[in-house]
Amino acid sequence: MDSPVTFDRLYEGARRFARLAMEAHAEEDQEVFLLHAGVSVERLAKAALARVHLTLLTEVNGKDDMLLHFAGALSAPPARLRTIGASTAIGRLRKMDVLPQKQKSSSEADDLDGLIELHNGVAHLGTDNVQDYLATFVTTVDKLLQHLGRDSSSFWGAWSDAVRVIQDDRAGRLQKTVRLKMNQARHRFRTRFADLPEGAVDGIEQAVTERGLTVVEVSPEGALFQTLSQCPACGREAAALFLAADQDSLLFDSNLKLKIESLLCGLCGFRLSDAEEVEAAGLPAFLPHSLEDLTRSIAEVPDPAERLVTIRLGLPTVRSHAHDSL
Structure with a gap:
């Protein structure tokens, strides 16, 4: 029996939630952004591990049903599918030098941990007035896509231009902020009026x-x-x-x-x-x-x-x- 946990399913889920996260950020809904961004990073990190071997998705807690299933020793999956969480997946990818190691002089790893912690906090308690983790989210996804050899444009779809703005190191912070706002506004315009007949927008x-x-x-x-x-x-x-x-x-x-x-x-x-x-x-x-x-x-x-x-x-x-x- 094929496992319901596969690289393709994890990757497609990561792509779907990444686009939902970008939409939520454009609508200035920070909590929904954090929820979707965290899910996207978690699934893409798991996809990177699954590409090596599905056993890397198993928890080390004394129970070996998932380990045996992923290794092919058990044809049927356990009644309850349980894989590692985002933090464990990220930790394993750091050991594999796919994601940045935690260092005293580097904040990139800390920002990624902060994104995952806030995702967990929103999911369980809710949170307000948090740091904007959009750049951290995009940077992490980009590193994983490069590791997997996947095309960024096909992953982000309509948000590809916005991602390029975020990744542009030549622009100052203010310029990037305004360009991102402009890109998000254009996306909102297309979404809001895409189904209206020709000339209707003129009347509005x-x-x-x-x-x-x-x-x-x-x-x-x-x-x-x-x-x-x-x-x-x-x-x-x-x-x-x-x-x-x-x-x-x-x-x-x-x-x-x-x-x-x-x-x-x-x-x-x-x-x-x-x-x-x-x-x-x-x-x-x-x-x-x-x-x-x-x-x-x-x-x-x-x-x-x-x-x-x-x-x-x-x-x-x-x-x-x-x-x-x-």
Whole structure:
């Protein structure tokens, strides 16, 4: 009787969970990412051991049913299939020099152990606010794929470009972060709208966007504006661009030089969180605008000091029905 534990099954399982892990990371679901990433590493590590011999998947605990089955001495598998865990599989691969040894001067092995520990913690207890182990996950999988002589692109599928971004040592940390966000956003866009008929996305784009320059918030220090922009990720004109001007630049100045603070696309979810990410995405630091570009205000200004800024902007004081036309 053939064993239900085979290299091909372990490898295919590792590939499936690797892609699920990448999807979870793109959706910023850290717990699901850790669960799937841990399973993927465990199955791929076991596949590497199984390629040598299935007996390497057996536990050393005094029970030899699995050992005899994998060695071919027992034709039928035991009623309960039990193989080694991820930590043991990784430990054996380290002894075989497939994965990095634990050294005081190296954190790569520690990061891998941390990924597996967090996977176990999420599976049993749940965890929050943990370190991002995406790079550790991708690096470990890459080492195992190289050892097995398997093609990285066929393993990662649609996530191959994202993996190349993570592995690019030439790019700085900020550039890699922005490029990865962009790649993940494009994947979300394709996934969300792949089954819609042609032209449907155009209608959705019109529904979620608003043209013109809008006052979002005012304060004694200045004002925050919102305008429509083309998304650097999906290419659709569906991104809300948030622009800031300090109080000095607002005084009696109809031509504004607004600093780009952040961006959020309503279709693919691409987000730039600060001015540094904006620059890394290739957007200009400032955009010129005129007060004549203003269409309406969505900011309520109950405080007199904040209302003064609104007056200096040349706008009417915003009342409780904040969506009045300017």
